[in-house]
Amino acid sequence: MLNRAQIIGRLGQDPEVRYMPSGEAVCNFSVATTEKWKDKASDDTKEETTWHRITSFGRQAEIVGEYLRKGSLVFIEGKMTQRAYTDKNGAEKISHEVRMQDMKMLGGRDGDQQQRPAPAARPAQAPAGGAARPPARPPSGFDDMDDDIPFDQVARVHPKNAPLPDQQ
Numbered sequence: 457m458l459n460r461a462q463i464i465g466r467l468g469q470d471p472e473v474r475y476m477p478s479g480e481a482v483c484n485f486s487v488a489t490t491e492k493w494k495d496k497a498s499d500d501t502k503e504e505t506t507w508h509r510i511t512s513f514g515r516q517a518e519i520v521g522e523y524l525r526k527g528s529l530v531f532i533e534g535k536m537t538q539r540a541y542t543d544k545n546g547a548e549k550i551s552h553e554v555r556m557q558d559m560k561m562l563g564g565r566d567g568d569q570q571q572r573p574a575p576a577a578r579p580a581q582a583p584a585g586g587a588a589r590p591p592a593r594p595p596s597g598f599d600d601m602d603d604d605i606p607f608d609q610v611a612r613v614h615p616k617n618a619p620l621p622d623q624q
Contacts, residue, residue, distance in 0.1 A: 459535045460533065460535060461532075461533070461536050463487055463489060463508050463531070463532045463533075463554065464489065464529070464530070464532075464562065465488050465489040465490075465508065465530070466487065466528065466529055466530075467487055467488075467524055467527060467530065468485075468487070468488050468507065468526065469486060469526050471483050471484070471485040471525075473518065473520070473521035480514055481515070481518045482517055483516075483517035483521050484509065484510070485509075485510050485520065485524070486507050486508065486510065487507070487508045487530065488506070488507055488508075489505070489506050490503060490506075491504050491505075491506070508553075508554055509551065509552070509553035510534070510553065511537075511553050511554070511555050511556065512556040516559060520556075520559065528561065528563055529561075529563040530559060530560065530561055530563075531559065531562055532554060532558075532559055533557055533559070534554040534555045534556040535554070535555050535557065537552075537554070538550050538551065538553070539553070
């Protein structure tokens with residue numbers, strides 16, 4: 457049997473973190489997934505949003521509460537669960553939810569990168585000498601590497617490239 461749910465969507469509200477009497481954190485939040493399609497009969501674009509209740513426990517709950525906000529884009533993986541409860545009017549209800557087992561933040565560090573304002577462009581200033589300098593290249597991450605890496609020596613001593621005994 458398989459009980460696994462995978463959801464990619466956006467949080468509908470800020471996560472709510474609470475603590476059980478045992479001290480374990482519990483976080484409840486909702487994630488919306490939207491499906492879009494073109495109606496063949498009317499040629500209109502249709503859209504349907506489904507809300508998924510997510511529950512996480514322990515350290516994962518604390519991480520969700522700390523880093524996720526309304527509108528954050530996330531990938532949630534977990535198992536479907538249901539629980540029965542009695543509402544305020546005394547009626548028995550059943551809630552279906554995903555018990556989170558894994559979560560990946562898909563947006564940027566501050567939620568979704570599209571929500572972040574673009575950095576303000578600063579006007580280029582000419583240096584004191586009067587000649588315009590070309591704009592500095594952003595660091596590629598390889599600028600501080602040693603250029604004298606002995607790839608040739610590594611290749612010769614690698615077992616796949618070692619000479620056969622009669623070729624020496």
